[in-house]
Amino acid sequence: MPFELRHVNVYLLRDGNQYTLVDTGLQTEESRQVLNQKLAAMKVRVDRINRILITHIHPDHFGLAGELRERSGAELIIHRLEVALMEPRYARAEDLVHDVGKWLSLNGVPEEEAEFVKSASMGAREYVSVVEPDTLLEGAERLPVDDTEIEVVWTPGHSPGHCCFYWPARGVLLSIAVGSRKSSSTTRRARPRWSASPLVLRSPAGSWLPSCSRASCSATCSSSDWRCRRRWRIVNHWPSRAGCTSRSAASW
Numbered sequence: 001m002p003f004e005l006r007h008v009n010v011y012l013l014r015d016g017n018q019y020t021l022v023d024t025g026l027q028t029e030e031s032r033q034v035l036n037q038k039l040a041a042m043k044v045r046v047d048r049i050n051r052i053l054i055t056h057i058h059p060d061h062f063g064l065a066g067e068l069r070e071r072s073g074a075e076l077i078i079h080r081l082e083v084a085l086m087e088p089r090y091a092r093a094e095d096l097v098h099d100v101g102k103w104l105s106l107n108g109v110p111e112e113e114a115e116f117v118k119s120a121s122m123g124a125r126e127y128v129s130v131v132e133p134d135t136l137l138e139g140a141e142r143l144p145v146d147d148t149e150i151e152v153v154w155t156p157g158h159s160p161g162h163c164c165f166y167w168p169a170r171g172v173l174l175s176i177a178v179g180s181r182k183s184s185s186t187t188r189r190a191r192p193r194w195s196a197s198p199l200v201l202r203s204p205a206g207s208w209l210p211s212c213s214r215a216s217c218s219a220t221c222s223s224s225d226w227r228c229r230r231r232w233r234i235v236n237h238w239p240s241r242a243g244c245t246s247r248s249a250a251s252w
Contacts, residue, residue: 015050018049025064032064047072053077066129076131079162085161
């Protein structure tokens with residue numbers, strides 16, 4: 001990626017003869033080539049992807065969603081709070097720049113710094129195509145996959161509609177941009193990121209902290225017995241100390 005964080009992971013989950021893709025990467029030729037190469041290496045045709053789950057609509061996670069849905073015919077699934085951000089963030093970005101400038105001024109940011117900050121992320125628009133999802137999430141849904149279920153865990157903070165996906169049958173939590181108590185080593189290294197803006201009414205940090213606990217509870221407690229502790233592992237998109245720096249797709 002052309003950003004400080006040089007890469008982002010996407011995940012491919014086997015679902016019988018088809019696949020679920022979690023996040024898509026940026027809409028760049030490099031991201032497109034890497035994803036296509038990894039799919040080809042696993043002998044997975046794009047048209048075998050029947051579902052695309054989006055954790056949140058930041059360009060590095062959502063950028064290729066429109067293109068991949070068109071190529072695959074997959075069902076595109078996103079939390080409803082993320083959909084509400086699409087138009088102001090990407091389609092009406094000029095209005096957002098104006099609103100951010102006013103908001104920064106009201107919060108005491110010096111004029112020179114506010115002038116830079118208010119438009120700092122506008123360049124990211126070229127890395128994403130806005131597309132309407134097929135299905136909206138609320139959180140707590142159970143999605144069928146490979147004769148099992150994936151649990152949707154709503155974890156706001158990094159983004160208002162950010163979701164994690166927990167796969168109890170495999171003991172896997174796709175935590176993406178949420179660190180939990182069990183993954184403190186990775187979050188200390190890369191630092192969890194959240195930011196306030198006129199589009200976010202609640203405190204992002206105040207939302208993020210309970211999200212960590214919610215993600216941990218989903219991964220360590222069964223739905224029928226909250227006392228049950230089981231073995232599990234977190235799959236996080238921050239590079240880990242073990243050197244896990246996969247650049248595209250990992251298949252379970």
